[in-house]
Amino acid sequence: MRRKGVSYAKYGYIFCIPFVIAYLIFSFYPTIFTLVIGFTDFKGLGKTEFNFLDNIFENFILILKNPSFKRSLSNTVVIWIANFIPQILLALLLTAWFTSHRRKIKGQGIFKVLFYMPNIITAATIAILFSSLLAYPIGPVNALLQKLGFIDEPTYFLMSKKIARGTVAFIQFWMWYGYTMIVLISGVLGINPELFEAAEIDGANSRQIFFRVTLPNLRTIMLFTLVTSLIGGLNMFDIPKLFLNGGPDNATVTTNVFIYNQAFSGSYLYNRAAAASVIMFLIISVCSAILFMILRDKEASKLRKLEKMQQKELRKAEKETRRLDNET
Amino acid sequence: MKRIIALFLACLMIMSLALTGCGKRNTKDGSTTDPGSNTGQNTDQEDNNDNQGDNNETATVEDDPSVKTFNIYAFTDEVPNMIKKFKELYPDEFPYEIKETIIATTDGLYQPALDQALANGGSDAPDLYVAEAAFVIKYTQGDASQYAKPYKELGIDVDNLLKEAEIAPYTVDIGTNTDSQVVALAYQSTGGAFIYRRSIAKDVWGTDDPEVIKGKIGPGWDKFFEAAEELKQKGYAIISGDGDLWHAVENSSDQGWVVDGKLTIDPKREEFFDLSKKLKDNNYHNDTVDWQDAWFADMKGVGEKEVFGFFGPAWLINYTLHDNCGGTKVGEGTYGDWAVCEPPIGFFWGGSWILANKDTKIPKTLGKVIEWITLDSSENGLQHMWANGTFSEDSAKDTVASGTVMKRSDGELDFLGGQNMFEVFVPAGEFANGKNLTQYDETINKVWREQVREYTAGNKSKEQAIEDFKQDVRDNTDLIVE
Numbered sequence: 001m002r003r004k005g006v007s008y009a010k011y012g013y014i015f016c017i018p019f020v021i022a023y024l025i026f027s028f029y030p031t032i033f034t035l036v037i038g039f040t041d042f043k044g045l046g047k048t049e050f051n052f053l054d055n056i057f058e059n060f061i062l063i064l065k066n067p068s069f070k071r072s073l074s075n076t077v078v079i080w081i082a083n084f085i086p087q088i089l090l091a092l093l094l095t096a097w098f099t100s101h102r103r104k105i106k107g108q109g110i111f112k113v114l115f116y117m118p119n120i121i122t123a124a125t126i127a128i129l130f131s132s133l134l135a136y137p138i139g140p141v142n143a144l145l146q147k148l149g150f151i152d153e154p155t156y157f158l159m160s161k162k163i164a165r166g167t168v169a170f171i172q173f174w175m176w177y178g179y180t181m182i183v184l185i186s187g188v189l190g191i192n193p194e195l196f197e198a199a200e201i202d203g204a205n206s207r208q209i210f211f212r213v214t215l216p217n218l219r220t221i222m223l224f225t226l227v228t229s230l231i232g233g234l235n236m237f238d239i240p241k242l243f244l245n246g247g248p249d250n251a252t253v254t255t256n257v258f259i260y261n262q263a264f265s266g267s268y269l270y271n272r273a274a275a276a277s278v279i280m281f282l283i284i285s286v287c288s289a290i291l292f293m294i295l296r297d298k299e300a301s302k303l304r305k306l307e308k309m310q311q312k313e314l315r316k317a318e319k320e321t322r323r324l325d326n327e328t
Numbered sequence: 329m330k331r332i333i334a335l336f337l338a339c340l341m342i343m344s345l346a347l348t349g350c351g352k353r354n355t356k357d358g359s360t361t362d363p364g365s366n367t368g369q370n371t372d373q374e375d376n377n378d379n380q381g382d383n384n385e386t387a388t389v390e391d392d393p394s395v396k397t398f399n400i401y402a403f404t405d406e407v408p409n410m411i412k413k414f415k416e417l418y419p420d421e422f423p424y425e426i427k428e429t430i431i432a433t434t435d436g437l438y439q440p441a442l443d444q445a446l447a448n449g450g451s452d453a454p455d456l457y458v459a460e461a462a463f464v465i466k467y468t469q470g471d472a473s474q475y476a477k478p479y480k481e482l483g484i485d486v487d488n489l490l491k492e493a494e495i496a497p498y499t500v501d502i503g504t505n506t507d508s509q510v511v512a513l514a515y516q517s518t519g520g521a522f523i524y525r526r527s528i529a530k531d532v533w534g535t536d537d538p539e540v541i542k543g544k545i546g547p548g549w550d551k552f553f554e555a556a557e558e559l560k561q562k563g564y565a566i567i568s569g570d571g572d573l574w575h576a577v578e579n580s581s582d583q584g585w586v587v588d589g590k591l592t593i594d595p596k597r598e599e600f601f602d603l604s605k606k607l608k609d610n611n612y613h614n615d616t617v618d619w620q621d622a623w624f625a626d627m628k629g630v631g632e633k634e635v636f637g638f639f640g641p642a643w644l645i646n647y648t649l650h651d652n653c654g655g656t657k658v659g660e661g662t663y664g665d666w667a668v669c670e671p672p673i674g675f676f677w678g679g680s681w682i683l684a685n686k687d688t689k690i691p692k693t694l695g696k697v698i699e700w701i702t703l704d705s706s707e708n709g710l711q712h713m714w715a716n717g718t719f720s721e722d723s724a725k726d727t728v729a730s731g732t733v734m735k736r737s738d739g740e741l742d743f744l745g746g747q748n749m750f751e752v753f754v755p756a757g758e759f760a761n762g763k764n765l766t767q768y769d770e771t772i773n774k775v776w777r778e779q780v781r782e783y784t785a786g787n788k789s790k791e792q793a794i795e796d797f798k799q800d801v802r803d804n805t806d807l808i809v810e
Contacts, residue, residue: 043806045443045471068803137615137632138622154632156615159785245774249782250800258804264440266771266805268471 038274059275072258080233082169091180099188115178127242161251187221223295392689398424401454403433446475455688464681470767477686478509482695493705494731498762513702517727518679519756521668524637538669546672556612565633568626570604571618576639579675584764585772590808608784628654642727674759705732727753
């Protein structure tokens with residue numbers, strides 16, 4: 001008697017349906033639609049018709065020539081770098097401490113929760129918190145500095161481009177280092193403990209262990225952190241928009257704020273906003289690809305290349321012998 | 329394998345159905361990117377033709393008996409509460425369930441939601457919606473004006489009622505669409521006055537009489553700055569920040585930001601650069617930004633210097649000064665220490681306009697409700713209650729659109745030391761200019777004030793600031809900028 005096997009595979013597909021449908025409608029379709037309207041004259045509120053432009057790349061050219069777009073791009077990059085470098089350094093330091101075998105830090109759980117906390121608070125709350133902290137002429141920071149005698153007159157902090165950008169970068173850093181730390185810790189915990197033991201037996205100190213064992217093994221996780229942070233950083237929107245709405249003098253206008261302004265204020269230039277979005281998509285893709293190239297496992301790829309070369313050689317040699325055989 | 333393919337195709341089908349479903353109303357969809365397919369357009373045009381049929385006379389209209397709900401979109405509960413009141417007073421004429429959607433204007437969420445609701449139509453579309461002065465032009469004359477139904481088509485005898493109620497001209501200008509049809513009116517009047525502290529006036533000029541003070545601070549900016557100097561001698565600031573001045577300047581200028589698709593800087597608005605700089609350089613104000621903590625502190629009189637006054641309409645007294653004065657009865661905080669007088673220049677600030685959806689199924693009821701709110705100047709009308717503070721238990725006396733009602737009513741407020749504010753606010757409404765608004769105002773004002781702030785802070789020359797302002801507008805809109 002043969003029992004018919006029960007296949008559960010179909011349930012997998014059935015359970016996927018809601019996601020697939022939601023993805024197609026709410027994610028895939030808008031992406032394609034954005035791409036399409038980038039080539040059209042679609043603008044103005046409540047307008048429903050649009051035509052493809054005669055010069056099909058006009059929107060893209062306009063955006064690339066747009067000084068505000070260029071400035072927003074450089075703002076975005078500056079703010080991202082200013083937040084990412086301290087963020088990854090601090091996260092690495094904390095990771096090294098929390099995963100160290102030598103010093104067992106007490107109350108690790110509480111620290112991890114506390115460090116992660118800023119990420120749970122909504123961006124809107126944080127943005128408003130910081131803008132009222134730095135308020136002028138009456139605000140907590142001004143009051144504190146005056147009481148301590150550092151300044152005599154209240155200072156208009158948020159009129160300074162550097163302070164405004166710095167604050168946005170700091171908020172981003174403060175919100176995300178906990179998250180990066182958690183990701184890195186999980187990466188370290190995934191490394192084979194025998195490696196650490198071996199290193200310790202060989203007499204490596206904790207610094208050597210960190211640089212020679214932990215870091216090289218963290219490479220894939222680092223790549224993940226870098227790429228997600230790059231994507232998140234270049235798409236920065238909520239904090240700059242809510243903190244100072246792009247000010248002062250457009251110092252904190254990021255590309256996404258620029259795109260928002262194009263599409264949802266003034267002239268409602270959906271087409272140019274779409275073109276700018278597509279340009280950002282390309283920039284992010286290229287940057288991610290470069291990161292992948294730089295951080296890929298070079299040894300492994302060398303090995304693969306070597307193998308391929310060997311196989312080629314082998315085939316060549318075979319051919320050669322066959323040819324020689326034929327000739328003889 | 330077959331099943332998977334079937335499943336995939338089913339998904340695709342559902343998706344395309346869902347998309348074409350919206351596509352009929354809204355050609356924003358990928359399924360109709362082809363310029364040839366313009367079904368959406370045709371229906372729109374038909375609607376327009378319907379509307380034009382009865383342009384010039386008051387229509388007789390009937391409600392669709394199958395409709396059960398009355399949909400409202402608003403940014404505060406003010407208008408929904410009025411409609412609830414109407415239902416309470418006239419239950420026979422209002423057999424509907426009220427469905428209100430209230431979204432605050434902060435974070436710019438209200439307009440997108442309203443735009444979507446209007447564009448999508450159907451039974452959930454608003455029958456009545458409310459627009460604020462900052463963006464009302466978009467709904468009456470701008471990109472979203474096609475959704476508004478002229479009041480006449482709701483059976484309202486607009487022309488006669490406007491005269492009877494003596495509605496301020498700027499209210500009507502703003503609410504009139506490009507076909508000269510009234511599509512929106514306000515219930516509030518937002519003509520501005522100068523609201524000042526009596527105690528400071530007495531200290532500086534020996535009197536707090538509005539008739540005298542009005543001659544001290546105006547007319548014109550020169551006298552205003554003379555007053556500022558006198559106040560400075562005694563250690564007072566004339567106003568809290570340059571934002572206060574801006575509202576007066578913005579809404580008293582002759583031209584709006586955009587004239588025939590071109591960015592235009594009205595000389596009166598350009599002068600704001602100099603006025604603002606003068607205030608800052610001479611330390612005539614506390615350099616606050618409106619709607620921020622320091623601004624509110626000045627209402628309580630606890631800022632860096634005590635502030636003499638604020639530019640504003642009656643709502644600023646009722647909802648802002650009243651709540652931030654640091655007290656609830658005479659003697660507490662600055663309560664009762666205020667008075668109003670004519671401003672150096674006439675202006676208006678804010679206000680809510682009421683619009684009807686052209687696709688409404690219940691035009692008759694809607695007409696009655698809108699008439700009751702905006703044009704009924706009798707003692708049974710909303711505005712009478714609104715002006716006399718009898719609308720609800722905790723409502724304050726407020727200025728209303730109808731001059732008739734205000735003349736009849738008594739606007740004495742304890743907050744103003746017993747002054748009848750209507751005496752100042754009725755003429756204030758007449759000076760206001762409602763022809764200088766554009767749908768770009770919110771966007772352009774933001775850029776403008778930012779550049780003015782850069783200039784007054786000494787970071788830029790005036791020429792550079794204006795150049796940067798133009799560049800910003802050029803980059804972010806498709807207006808012609810020279």
